[in-house]
Structures are given as structure tokens and as C-alpha cells.
Amino acid sequence: MARKIIVAHSAGQCFGVKRAFNIAMEAAQSEDSVAMLGDIVHNEHVVRKIDEAGVNVVPQLDRVDGAGSLLVRAHGAAPEVYEEAHSRGLKILDATCPLVHEIHQVAREFAEDGFKLIVIGDHGHDEVIGITGQVEDAIVLAAPEEVADRVPRKLGKAGVVVQSTQNIENVQRIIYELLPRVRKLRYVDTICGPTKTHQRDIRKLPAEVDVMVIVGSFTSANTCRLTEISKEKNPRSYQVEDASRLEADWFVGMESIGVTAGASTPDWIIDEVVSSLESLPG
Numbered sequence: 001m002a003r004k005i006i007v008a009h010s011a012g013q014c015f016g017v018k019r020a021f022n023i024a025m026e027a028a029q030s031e032d033s034v035a036m037l038g039d040i041v042h043n044e045h046v047v048r049k050i051d052e053a054g055v056n057v058v059p060q061l062d063r064v065d066g067a068g069s070l071l072v073r074a075h076g077a078a079p080e081v082y083e084e085a086h087s088r089g090l091k092i093l094d095a096t097c098p099l100v101h102e103i104h105q106v107a108r109e110f111a112e113d114g115f116k117l118i119v120i121g122d123h124g125h126d127e128v129i130g131i132t133g134q135v136e137d138a139i140v141l142a143a144p145e146e147v148a149d150r151v152p153r154k155l156g157k158a159g160v161v162v163q164s165t166q167n168i169e170n171v172q173r174i175i176y177e178l179l180p181r182v183r184k185l186r187y188v189d190t191i192c193g194p195t196k197t198h199q200r201d202i203r204k205l206p207a208e209v210d211v212m213v214i215v216g217s218f219t220s221a222n223t224c225r226l227t228e229i230s231k232e233k234n235p236r237s238y239q240v241e242d243a244s245r246l247e248a249d250w251f252v253g254m255e256s257i258g259v260t261a262g263a264s265t266p267d268w269i270i271d272e273v274v275s276s277l278e279s280l281p282g
């Protein structure tokens with residue numbers, strides 16, 4: 001019997017990442033030198049393409065050579081980055097996803113209204129740094145267990161926003177822990193639409209197939225989250241960066257394979273994985 005391969009409709013790059021990639025590739029065509037603080041998205045293949053096109057990745061702004069442009073990545077940056085770039089005479093090419101700009105806006109509004117900002121997200125993640133940078137002294141929570149240590153008892157007013165790629169179940173657990181500690185709690189659901197679609201599919205597809213393949217970088221929070229959810233539904237879930245990482249043993253005797261990919265994984269990598277799966281012996 002022929003093996004069935006089902007690719008999730010939501011697999012692969014979201015519009016925010018595609019937009020950032022296009023801005024970077026367009027910028028690379030210009031005469032100006034273009035620098036970027038860190039990788040544009042968390043995917044090694046995309047980063048290599050951009051690097052080959054001529055965009056320089058630098059760890060900090062003082063490493064930008066001469067004048068030119070600074071490309072701000074899909075997941076945004078804190079206001080200090082913009083200020084420092086301006087003071088160094090750099091032009092800003094802002095590839096921040098519009099949905100991340102919206103989170104920044106909500107964060108600032110909370111602060112203006114006197115609410116303590118709480119960001120549910122991964123410590124040290126670029127997007128979370130960009131969000132917390134919008135206000136002073138924000139609290140970051142990655143897991144429900146952190147609430148007791150990081151949130152003071154009887155906090156008067158707090159406003160919660162969420163890193164765009166968070167797992168909704170984790171967010172719900174954190175909110176549940178926050179409720180008894182905060183007198184007035186406001187919550188704005190800032191998990192983005194593409195992430196929600198990904199997470200909805202990943203709660204369904206793994207249970208319908210024998211084995212799941214999740215394509216994307218291990219540095220991509222969003223891909224790792226898909227793998228985490230997939231494993232809960234189907235322990236035969238494997239994350240691979242690209243087709244070269246597939247292991248034939250995983251598929252022996254398996255009649256159906258589900259495939260999905262994180263929001264930073266380009267279509268060409270997904271296509272290669274699907275072709276390799278199709279050519280596996282039955």
C-alpha cells in the first residue's frame with residue numbers, strides 16, 4: 001500500500017517572515033551597505049541566503065562598518081536600538097512584523113494607563129526583549145512556576161501581553177496563577193493568527209498519522225513549540241532542520257506521515273523534505 005504523506009495547510013513561513021525576507025533581499029540589491037543585528041529569522045537556510053545576497057550580520061551596532069542601513073528583523077527591537085542606529089547615522093529598514101508592532105503598542109498603552117507590564121514569553125528571546133524594551137521594568141514569565149517568584153503579592157494593576165508564538169495552553173496556566181496575585185488584571189491575547197492556525201493544526205494532525213515530521217530550526221521557538229505539542233499527541237514526532245536529517249528507521253512500517261513546519265521554515269526546505277519522504281522505501 002502506498003504511504004500517505006499529509007502536509008499541514010499551515011506548514012511554513014508566515015506572512016511576517018516572508019515580508020522580512022523580501023525586505024532584506026531588496027535591501028541587499030541597493031548600493032548602501034546593509035547590516036542586521038543577529039539573524040533575520042531563526043532558520044539557518046534563510047540566514048545563509050541573505051548572507052550570500054550581501055547583508056552583514058553583526059552582533060552589536062558598534063560593529064557596523066561605516067554608514068548604511070540597519071535592518072530590523074521580523075520580531076522587532078527595543079527603542080534603544082532605533083535610537084542608537086539614528087545616532088550613528090544609520091538608516092532604518094524596519095522589517096518588524098506589523099503584528100509585533102501591535103504588541104509594542106499594547107505594551108506602551110498598559111504602561112501609560114499605570115498597569116505593570118507582564119510579558120508571557122521566553123526569557124532572552126529577541127521578540128520578548130523588543131516588547132519589554134517598550135516600557136520600564138516589565139516582568140517576563142515563561143512558565144506558571146515562575147509566577148510566585150517574579151510577581152509580587154497583591155500587585156495593584158497589571159497588563160499581560162504574549163509573545164506572538166506562545167503556546168496558548170501555557171499562557172492559560174500562567175494567567176490562572178496570576179489571577180489571585182493581581183487586583184486588576186488586563187489581558188490582551190497577542191498570539192498571532194498564523195501561530196494560532198499552526199497550533200490548531202498541530203493539535204489535530206499528529207493524532208491522525210503514524211508519524212510526524214516537524215521541519216525547522218532548533219533555534220526557532222515557534223518550531224520547537226510545534227514539536228513539543230506534537231510529541232504530546234504522538235510520541236513518534238521528529239523535528240528536522242532539513243531533508244538531510246531524516247532517518248529512514250523512523251518510517252519503517254509507517255503508513256501515514258504528517259508534515260508541518262515552523263513559521264520561519266521556507267517552502268523550498270519543506271518541499272525537499274516531502275520529496276525525500278516520498279522516495280523512502282515502503
Ligand code: SF4
Pocket residue numbers: 014015016017074075097098099100164165192193194195263
Ligand atoms: S510568527 Fe506571527 S508575529 Fe511573528 S512574524 Fe510571523 S506573523 Fe508576525
